[in-house]
Amino acid sequence: MTDDIRLIEVKEGILAQNEQEADQLRASLRAKGVLLLNLMASPGAGKTSLIVQTVQSLAPRLRIGVIEADIDSSVDAETVTRAGVQAVQLRTGGFCHLDAAMVARGVEALDTDNLDLIIVENVGNLVCPAEFDTGAHASAMILSVPEGDDKPLKYPLMFTKCRVLVVNKIDALSIFDFDLDVLRERAGQLNPELTVLPLSCKTGQGMQGWIQWLAEEVRAHQAYKDA
Amino acid sequence: MTDDIRLIEVKEGILAQNEQEADQLRASLRAKGVLLLNLMASPGAGKTSLIVQTVQSLAPRLRIGVIEADIDSSVDAETVTRAGVQAVQLRTGGFCHLDAAMVARGVEALDTDNLDLIIVENVGNLVCPAEFDTGAHASAMILSVPEGDDKPLKYPLMFTKCRVLVVNKIDALSIFDFDLDVLRERAGQLNPELTVLPLSCKTGQGMQGWIQWLAEEVRAHQAYKDA
Numbered sequence: 001m002t003d004d005i006r007l008i009e010v011k012e013g014i015l016a017q018n019e020q021e022a023d024q025l026r027a028s029l030r031a032k033g034v035l036l037l038n039l040m041a042s043p044g045a046g047k048t049s050l051i052v053q054t055v056q057s058l059a060p061r062l063r064i065g066v067i068e069a070d071i072d073s074s075v076d077a078e079t080v081t082r083a084g085v086q087a088v089q090l091r092t093g094g095f096c097h098l099d100a101a102m103v104a105r106g107v108e109a110l111d112t113d114n115l116d117l118i119i120v121e122n123v124g125n126l127v128c129p130a131e132f133d134t135g136a137h138a139s140a141m142i143l144s145v146p147e148g149d150d151k152p153l154k155y156p157l158m159f160t161k162c163r164v165l166v167v168n169k170i171d172a173l174s175i176f177d178f179d180l181d182v183l184r185e186r187a188g189q190l191n192p193e194l195t196v197l198p199l200s201c202k203t204g205q206g207m208q209g210w211i212q213w214l215a216e217e218v219r220a221h222q223a224y225k226d227a
Numbered sequence: 228m229t230d231d232i233r234l235i236e237v238k239e240g241i242l243a244q245n246e247q248e249a250d251q252l253r254a255s256l257r258a259k260g261v262l263l264l265n266l267m268a269s270p271g272a273g274k275t276s277l278i279v280q281t282v283q284s285l286a287p288r289l290r291i292g293v294i295e296a297d298i299d300s301s302v303d304a305e306t307v308t309r310a311g312v313q314a315v316q317l318r319t320g321g322f323c324h325l326d327a328a329m330v331a332r333g334v335e336a337l338d339t340d341n342l343d344l345i346i347v348e349n350v351g352n353l354v355c356p357a358e359f360d361t362g363a364h365a366s367a368m369i370l371s372v373p374e375g376d377d378k379p380l381k382y383p384l385m386f387t388k389c390r391v392l393v394v395n396k397i398d399a400l401s402i403f404d405f406d407l408d409v410l411r412e413r414a415g416q417l418n419p420e421l422t423v424l425p426l427s428c429k430t431g432q433g434m435q436g437w438i439q440w441l442a443e444e445v446r447a448h449q450a451y452k453d454a
Contacts, residue, residue, distance in 0.1 A: 005315070010318065010332060091235065102237045
């Protein structure tokens with residue numbers, strides 16, 4: 001009976017085209033020594049806070065651009081611009097993810113000849129953004145303590161796509177039922193290479209680990225280019 | 228300070244292209260007198276059950292095609308094919324929604340010269356599918372009783388995009404805290420034109436209302452074409 005069913009693969013074509021655009025973007029920024037970092041998280045996990053803190057720590061040493069994709073708002077780009085970096089707001093108007101073509105439009109609006117690092121704040125969502133290669137050289141995700149340590153079980157793809165997992169709001173660990181060791185184990189089963197960095201954007205605890213990780217990524221990226 | 232922020236509208240271009248493709252698909256099926264119905268719901272709400280029951284009731288009178296977009300599975304298309312209709316499976320591999328181009332590929336695989344009605348089972352998700360015009364002449368959604376009567380508050384866009392709301396699993400009303408009047412009021416505030424049809428695919432209660440609604444849609448669509 002299954003002879004009557006025609007199967008059409010719609011995903012492959014779309015992803016193949018996106019992959020091509022992502023590879024082009026990655027290559028063009030690599031040639032310029034610019035690291036493109038894709039930052040993903042649920043709404044409210046602290047993406048903008050982390051970006052603002054990162055910019056304040058690194059902007060003296062690195063030239064940073066930020067591409068914001070927060071839904072129907074330009075508040076985030078304003079916050080970041082006040083921290084003294086180039087910022088572009090992609091108005092996605094309710095879209096659930098960014099693809100490489102959208103990120104490329106944001107990159108085009110930045111002066112990439114004078115940048116070391118571009119941080120893309122992806123749409124607040126743990127599902128759809130993980131499906132699409134943005135053209136970034138590395139992806140990071142933020143999980144905040146109030147969201148729970150079970151998220152690797154519910155959103156496994158996101159955890160496999162990231163190189164680093166920032167666990168934000170650790171100042172609230174005492175009032176939530178959140179076990180960092182359990183999280184590390186669950187995330188590690190999905191992605192043994194994942195770097196886990198607990199921190200609090202609010203108190204500053206652990207921020208140094210993130211800043212060092214990111215600065216080292218930029219250094220390695222530029223060394224690769226210069227090699 | 229906001230002078231430094233460049234705003235890029237990424238949504239409009241994508242939606243404009245999709246809208247164009249949707250309009251083309253709608254027009255081509257209208258010219259043939261084929262009604263394209265987009266069926267949306269959360270996973271488990273009963274999309275496939277409703278389609279199977281619909282096909283069993285209407286297939287003697289109407290020539291029906293079904294486009295299934297269930298994630299990573301061909302079980303649904305097999306079920307529907309057994310009910311004696313043309314079926315196409317779009318393998319979306321985790322995509323969160325269908326757009327008009329994807330639906331058009333499914334439509335192309337059907338013998339539209341010999342159909343009165345095509346039902347598209349959209350991806351199981353109450354958010355993203357509501358954003359994209361599929362090219363359908365009408366959209367319907369299913370909300371099942373166990374999901375709760377608060378869904379219009381959480382997913383308002385979906386309720387505004389549909390012409391009919393099927394409330395499935397009403398045989399379970401007595402064991403869930405679900406108030407049909409409250410649901411009608413909440414949905415009606417978002418969309419005063421919405422037709423609400425409570426039913427149970429399991430017991431058959433209320434199915435006749437849905438079948439009549441759909442048969443009348445097809446009749447009106449074909450009368451419009453012939454006029």
